[in-house]
Amino acid sequence: MEEIRPFEFKECVSIIKSTGKSAKSLRGLRDMIASVSGDSIFHHTYQYFLKGHALEYTNDFAHWAGESLEERALCERLSNIDPYDFKEIDDLRSELLRVIDEYIENFPEPREAVEGDEFYFNEPVTLVFPVGTRARNLAEFLTAAKYIDQGSFYFHFYEARVRLGGGVDDFSKWFEDALGRKKLAEKIRAIDPFMHSVEGIREHMVKAVEEEVRTDMESGL
Amino acid sequence: MKRYAGIAPQRDLLLLKRLGERLKGRSFLHINSTRAGGGVAEILQRMMPILQELGIDARWEVIEGDERFFDITKKIHNALQGNPEEITEEMWNYHFEVNRRNAERLNLDADAVLIHDPQPAPLVEFRKRGKWIWRCHIDVSKPRKEVCDYLMRYCRKYDSAIFSVSKFAKTMGIPEFIIPPSIDPLSDKNRDMSESAIRETLDKLGIPADRPMLLQVSRFDRFKDPIGVIKAYRMVKKYNDCILVLAGSPATDDPEGEEVLKEVQEYAADDPDIRILLLPLFSDRDINALQRAATVVLQKSLKEGFGLTVSEAMWKGKPVIGGAIGGIPLQIVHGVTGFLVHSSEGTAFRIRQFLNNPEMARRMGEKGREHVRGNFLITRQIRDYLTVWYCLENKGTLIEL
Numbered sequence: 323m324e325e326i327r328p329f330e331f332k333e334c335v336s337i338i339k340s341t342g343k344s345a346k347s348l349r350g351l352r353d354m355i356a357s358v359s360g361d362s363i364f365h366h367t368y369q370y371f372l373k374g375h376a377l378e379y380t381n382d383f384a385h386w387a388g389e390s391l392e393e394r395a396l397c398e399r400l401s402n403i404d405p406y407d408f409k410e411i412d413d414l415r416s417e418l419l420r421v422i423d424e425y426i427e428n429f430p431e432p433r434e435a436v437e438g439d440e441f442y443f444n445e446p447v448t449l450v451f452p453v454g455t456r457a458r459n460l461a462e463f464l465t466a467a468k469y470i471d472q473g474s475f476y477f478h479f480y481e482a483r484v485r486l487g488g489g490v491d492d493f494s495k496w497f498e499d500a501l502g503r504k505k506l507a508e509k510i511r512a513i514d515p516f517m518h519s520v521e522g523i524r525e526h527m528v529k530a531v532e533e534e535v536r537t538d539m540e541s542g543l
Numbered sequence: 544m545k546r547y548a549g550i551a552p553q554r555d556l557l558l559l560k561r562l563g564e565r566l567k568g569r570s571f572l573h574i575n576s577t578r579a580g581g582g583v584a585e586i587l588q589r590m591m592p593i594l595q596e597l598g599i600d601a602r603w604e605v606i607e608g609d610e611r612f613f614d615i616t617k618k619i620h621n622a623l624q625g626n627p628e629e630i631t632e633e634m635w636n637y638h639f640e641v642n643r644r645n646a647e648r649l650n651l652d653a654d655a656v657l658i659h660d661p662q663p664a665p666l667v668e669f670r671k672r673g674k675w676i677w678r679c680h681i682d683v684s685k686p687r688k689e690v691c692d693y694l695m696r697y698c699r700k701y702d703s704a705i706f707s708v709s710k711f712a713k714t715m716g717i718p719e720f721i722i723p724p725s726i727d728p729l730s731d732k733n734r735d736m737s738e739s740a741i742r743e744t745l746d747k748l749g750i751p752a753d754r755p756m757l758l759q760v761s762r763f764d765r766f767k768d769p770i771g772v773i774k775a776y777r778m779v780k781k782y783n784d785c786i787l788v789l790a791g792s793p794a795t796d797d798p799e800g801e802e803v804l805k806e807v808q809e810y811a812a813d814d815p816d817i818r819i820l821l822l823p824l825f826s827d828r829d830i831n832a833l834q835r836a837a838t839v840v841l842q843k844s845l846k847e848g849f850g851l852t853v854s855e856a857m858w859k860g861k862p863v864i865g866g867a868i869g870g871i872p873l874q875i876v877h878g879v880t881g882f883l884v885h886s887s888e889g890t891a892f893r894i895r896q897f898l899n900n901p902e903m904a905r906r907m908g909e910k911g912r913e914h915v916r917g918n919f920l921i922t923r924q925i926r927d928y929l930t931v932w933y934c935l936e937n938k939g940t941l942i943e944l
Contacts, residue, residue, distance in 0.1 A: 335558050335930070339721070340721055438710060453557055471553050
């Protein structure tokens with residue numbers, strides 16, 4: 323019998339590097355978004371999910387538009403951009419620019435941020451490391467999933483979508499490829515990453531896996 | 544390290560272990576300008592044994608200087624924080640000269656050298672080998688340009704720089720990392736204390752425990768706005784009976800402290816409910832007790848590198864009010880983990896809110912503690928310093944350990 327490839331839980335930690343670029347006005351923000359590195363766009367959008375949804379926005383640009391420029395409508399529009407809708411960072415960049423351009427066209431002179439409240443563009447440097455936990459079957463996976471750190475969940479669920487593409491995450495990929503559980507994989511892929519905090523994703527996933535384990539037990543597998 | 548299990552986030556401990564495995568046996572030298580007083584010395588004191596436990600050959604050296612040197616560096620410090628100060632060529636030369644003498648005295652040979660703040664910045668001219676990193680702990684968001692430009696002559700010669708907050712970063716042409724400082728939850732200043740120990744300290748310091756206590760712990764420095772704090776307290780006092788405690792320790796690299804202390808004492812003179820405490824160095828247990836006994840903790844700074852006293856108070860579950868400057872907004876998420884203010888009036892209003900809504904104060908205090916656990920504990924900061932060192936030796940934006 324072929325041995326099942328275990329799931330190795332990893333974790334990622336990012337430290338932040340300044341790009342030296344900043345914006346004081348909406349036009350300045352727009353021009354910088356057009357020219358900064360993809361890593362910087364990634365940090366200010368995808369990595370916002372690492373902040374645990376403590377605030378009411380979904381990316382740093384929306385946060386700044388709302389808090390520092392006090393442009394509420396723009397901040398709602400920027401918050402509504404789901405980064406997981408885009409295959410490439412440059413597609414996401416184009417959408418950010420489209421929304422800002424449209425806003426500038428209608429409201430040509432939005433206010434500037436007060437001094438010291440400018441938007442500072444940063445980039446991440448990310449370290450990935452194994453946490454020392456492996457799961458060889460669903461039951462082991464369930465136990466681990468309940469207790470592993472949020473950063474591990476972020477890495478396997480959020481970061482993986484960017485790494486693997488096609489709306490696929492590490493968890494569902496393992497369920498499908500290693501365990502042959504396509505239905506469970508589909509259930510996990512159906513969880514909207516944009517609408518949940520890391521803890522919310524954990525809750526949904528634990529529930530789905532628990533159901534699967536219970537069904538196995540009841541059917542005598 | 545085991546003592547941090549269950550206190551610090553698991554990810555930080557794990558990454559520390561992994562980085563420790565890779566950097567084991569290598570040397571890591573820290574240099575600053577004071578052994579005691581202020582947040583930098585405090586954190587270095589706690590950081591060394593942890594680095595050594597990870598197997599890293601960590602050393603901490605302090606540069607020596609006379610009164611003239613520290614007068615000059617205090618002026619440089621003030622100018623970098625935006626105060627009008629004139630630093631003459633002769634003063635810069637003396638700054639360099641004292642560093643040159645220190646370079647002769649100190650062993651600068653290490654695999655990684657972390658230089659803290661402007662005082663020892665010129666040491667980079669005497670580098671031997673290894674990665675040199677300049678760590679800026681102060682608020683340099685609006686510095687006096689000519690002073691900043693002069694200092695940058697040295698700083699650009701480093702392999703990398705670290706700032707506490709994004710807005711402090713400069714365009715220096717070297718990698719600039721953003722790393723907030725931290726507190727040690729197990730230090731005398733932050734570890735749990737019994738009610739009786741707290742009461743004992745209050746008795747010793749002559750602080751009555753019969754009324755709500757407002758507390759600001761900081762050096763006696765105009766940038767910490769102790770006068771503004773007294774103004775806020777006076778506004779509150781019309782509505783709520785309370786006492787104000789202003790507590791600070793002298794720092795050997797701050798010659799202005801005495802002058803500011805006198806100003807504050809004069810301003811407070813006639814009010815027995817304002818207690819000004821000049822605590823001796825290493826009064827960590829007393830500060831811990833004061834923070835735990837406080838009803839509301841203030842850090843109404845006008846300029847602030849980071850303002851670690853905010854995290855200290857939040858770690859103790861206290862409601863905090865801080866000036867919306869420097870690193871304070873990173874710690875205080877306005878309305879969630881405390882309140883950010885811009886004036887004495889704003890401070891007074893928020894103090895009154897806390898005094899009249901203990902449930903809200905408790906809730907914000909709890910959120911504050913979790914915020915500190917996730918972001919501002921010493922294990923995270925050591926992890927970040929080692930990460931910078933590792934990144935400088937292993938290029939890339941995604942590094943597998």
